[in-house]
Structure formats: structure tokens, C-alpha cells
Amino acid sequence: MSRALLIVDVQNDFTEGGALAVAGGDDVASAVSDFLALHASEYDVIVASRDWHDAEGDNGGHFGEVPDFVDTWPVHCVAGTPGADYDPLLVTDAVTHHVHKGQGRPAYSMFEGATESGETVGAILTTAGVITADVVGIATDHCVRASALDAIAHGVRVRILTDLIAGVAPEPSTAALAELAHAGAELIASDAA
Structure with missing residues (x-):
């Protein structure tokens, strides 16, 4: 039985000062790093x-050009630019797989992306025998x-x-967490993980 930690889009353009900054993004980056320092060895992937x-x-x-912030967005996280880099407060030394998504198309889920060698997240989890995953990152x-x-x-x-996530806005973030709970996700604080 393997465990995974999925770290979603903790990038400069989604943290304070970025093109699509989320309030509390830097705090998430720092808190995820602190969590990894204590718990990285508990994850297989x-x-x-x-x-x-x-x-x-x-x-x-x-x-x-005139984003509606629902289906269209300002330019953000362009490959190879500082905005697409991980937030500098996120320490990625323990990351086993780095996934890029949204190349030439909309992509919200990390499962729509792949590593540089072409591995998908689904394949990574299946190969590792992952049955449980903790999810953290931006945006809720x-x-x-x-x-x-x-x-x-x-x-x-x-x-x-x-406590290791941040959303664009409170109301849709609360709705997203309720949807996830109804779908079977457990909502817990990191100190209970």
C-alpha cells in the first residue's frame, strides 16, 4: 500500500505578486515546505x-484579451518564464515527479499533464501502487x-x-471542498495527516 503527496501548482504566478495571485499563496508554499521537511519520508511518491x-x-x-475569470484568464505561467517557476518558498528536493500541464490547451487537473519523459500522473500512481493521496496547493x-x-x-x-491549500475566492473554495467531501475526499488539517 503506497501513499502519494500531490502538490498542485505552487507557482510564482499564483502566489503574491503573480499574474493570478491567490491570497495566502506564499503561506501555502512555506507551509508545504515545512510539512515536507517533517513528512516527506512517509510518501512513496x-x-x-x-x-x-x-x-x-x-x-x-x-x-x-478580456478574461472572464471563469473560462478565460490573463496570461499566466508561460513555459520557461519566472511566473511558471515554483514559488521560491516551496522546497522541491523531495519531489519525485515534476508534471507540466496546459501546453496549448486549458488544463486544471494535474492528471492532464505529464513529466518530461511523458509519464502521466495516473500512470505514476498505478506503477507505484498508490491507494491513498494527500492533496495540497493552489487554487482550491x-x-x-x-x-x-x-x-x-x-x-x-x-x-x-x-491548511495547505489556498483558493481564489472564499465562496467557490468552500463549494469546492463540499463537492470534494461529497465525492469521498477526507478534509483534514496537516497535523492530523
Whole structure:
């Protein structure tokens, strides 16, 4: 029985000062690093995802000239730019797999991405025999939600570490957590993990 930690999109463009900054993003980056310092050895697999959008084009309609912040967004996390880098407060030494997603198309779930060698998150978890996964990162109401739902659909028992996530807005974040709980995710604080 293997365990995984899924770290979703803790990137400069999603933390304070970024193109799509989420309040508390830097705090999440720092807290995830602290959690890893204490608990990394408890996980067989640690996957970290990053939005990695193409510089040219609108990435399948993901970038909008007048974004609606529902389906279209300002330019963010362009591959190879500082905005796409991990937040410097996130220590990634323990990460076993780095996943890029959203190349030329919208992608919210880390399960839509792949490593540089082409491994998908689903394949990584299956190969490692992962049956439980803890999910942390940004943003609760978008990419954390989508990644956790896909993990559940993949047959993994999911726990959301509620003090290691940050959302775009309170109301949709609360709704996302309720949806995840109804789908079978356990909502717990990291000190209970």
C-alpha cells in the first residue's frame, strides 16, 4: 500500500505578486515546505504540477484579451518564464515527479499533464501502487479541486490537507471542498495527516 503527496501548482504566478495571485499563496508554499521537511519520508511518491502554457496563441481559449475569470484568464505561467517557476518558498528536493500541464490547451487537473519523459500522473500512481493521496496547493476552487476529483476517479482515496491549500475566492473554495467531501475526499488539517 503506497501513499502519494500531490502538490498542485505552487507557482510564482499564483502566489503574491503573480499574474493570478491567490491570497495566502506564499503561506501555502512555506507551509508545504515545512510539512515536507517533517513528512516527506512517509510518501512513496511526491508529484508536483505546474501550469506550463505556450507563449504563442491563446492556449485553446484559456487566455483571453478580456478574461472572464471563469473560462478565460490573463496570461499566466508561460513555459520557461519566472511566473511558471515554483514559488521560491516551496522546497522541491523531495519531489519525485515534476508534471507540466496546459501546453496549448486549458488544463486544471494535474492528471492532464505529464513529466518530461511523458509519464502521466495516473500512470505514476498505478506503477507505484498508490491507494491513498494527500492533496495540497493552489487554487482550491480550480486546480486543487480538479486534481483531487481526478485522483478519486482514478480509484485513489484522497485527503485534502485544508491548511495547505489556498483558493481564489472564499465562496467557490468552500463549494469546492463540499463537492470534494461529497465525492469521498477526507478534509483534514496537516497535523492530523
